Amino acid sequence: MSYLPCGQYFESYLDDQKWWRTPFIKAKMIFMLVVVLALPYLVASEWLSVFYTINYYILAALGVQLLIGYCGQITLGHAAFVAVGGYTSAMMILFIPWPTFMVDSGLVYPISIICAGFTAAMWSVLFGLPSARVKGFYLIMTTMAAQWITVPLVITQYVSQIGGRGQSFSLPPGLIKIGPWTIDDDVKIYYFSAFLVLLCLLAMGNILRSKIGRAWIAIRDNDIAAETMGVNIVVYKLIAFFVAGFFAGIAGAFWISALFFVSPEHYEWFYSLLWVGIILIGGVGSIQGIVFGSAFVVIIFKLLEMGVLGISEFVMTSYPEIGWVTTKIIFFKESAFGLAIIFFLIYEPNGLSYRYWQLKNYFNLWPFSYTGK
């Protein structure tokens, strides 16, 4: 995207299409990798949960970004597919009588993650089928229907009743095991999430460089023109739903390792909208946008929470007569989130990744930039 530095020439197409084209980018990426790996030793331990929440949101918003930002299929029901992933994984771990050697060698959870991905992908394709005939607002309606049908009806009323455990499945500690490692503390959850995020971002970036990704972008830009160019739009839209559902399933399967239980209230419609909000804040149609958006939203929520805790303590001690305010903090948070989305869309419609791009270009041309004054 950004300009190459002066005097940089490529002699083959292979060089031109590389991920890391210049030594500077290579150094930057290696630096980022080191930061990601060293993070647990750099920050206080209570902030680690913030970072793996960011990673979860990245994984979940990845599919939304793929559908909205790269294929032009607006979805407002992604939490349903994340829920399918989470429930598939949890139920496979809990209810299938695995042979002992598989449990001991920690194969169960990785297998369940892959199965969760495929189940969520099939579920997503099922609700993507109407996209063959409808688009725009009507597609939004179908994806919303996916949310309403999946979470309040199928999962709450039927799936949650399996095994007579009531509303939520809890996973006893020690059950979630990958190879020799048991996922049981924040550091391990963080590393696991970081690994998944790197893998999925890499996969997504590579898919977008392939024939499939180019077909998606053609469909996004103008589906009728794409069809006349020979892109089979139905097949490629369904592939987009499949891949987005797969990422959602992985996100859901990861999140049970952090929560140690699954229950329907983690997959409400709010989350579908939150992930769309994340890509709008980060920037539609950019992979960095997902990371920026997730980090922004999660850190803002965390800061709000910390600020609110401080304020409510202060209010309770100094002004007990307006103590009712503290009981309504969650609604203030919700209102603030709504306003934040609105004002981002009105005043910053290109998202954070556009600002990042501007910043990068400014320094690329520095000190001879012609945009900055």
Added chain:
Amino acid sequence: MDLFLQLVVTGVMLGSIFALVALGWVLIYKCSGVLNLAMGELTMIGGYVCLGLYQKFVAFMPVNTAFVVALIGTMIIGLILGLLTERIFLRKMIGEPILAVIMVTVGLSFFFKGMVFIIWDTDTQVFLPRIFSIDPIVILGITVGSVYLWSFVAAMVLMVVFVCFFKYTRWGLSMQACADDEMAALSLGVSAKFVYALAWAIAFMAAGVGGTLLGNINGLNYSVSSLGLLVLPVVVFGGLNSVPGAIVGGITIGILQNLTGGYLDFYFPGGIKEIAPFIFMVIFLLFKPYGLWGWERIERV
């Protein structure tokens, strides 16, 4: 057979409320092209505002007068809120891509929901003293709750008023012109900004009355907003830009909801009543994507 008739009649009456709310939705879409996902919250706000006013007025007025005055007050507050919402949030979004506009309405729904729960609590609240008597009325052998009957009457009266407003008044005609062809309307001196503001104001008013009636049936809580969200299947069924479609769709969805509640609840316990309209909508979309009377858009590259 008795049960069936009763479910259908109650469904028609419930559906008339949906039709009223859907009318407001269709107006906004027709006039300004905004696909509004905040309709559920608009409905809820209306209900709570009316409740607040009613509790104030009932102290020094007879019950029925207090309710009518509160309803009129709700409509006035709805008008003001509608004008403000359009001016502050939606005016800036004219001409933006569809996703951005939709997400603004989603943001609005979060904002309104938060505000409602800050001002009034999340507990279920009811209109006390009761406005409609609890005894059912028997018409031709069919028993109907009086609140349903009065809701039906109120919704029908309001719908007739709105339709007359569009057909016979100057403002209504300018709204029709704007919905038909914005450019032509602008060139003939119709102010598009005024029409957008009017559409939002009317939508708020219609949703407010709808929310009040729904609140009278089951009490006011968050579920009123999910009932308000049922306008989406309604408008998809009737066609996004068709006023008769909204009315027919509303009544159909009302009947459908009641029938599934009456017959299928036994086989699929819990929640099928709320979800059935959405399932119906998905299946309907596959066969007739533009609804009964929606305009089929012909696209050119």
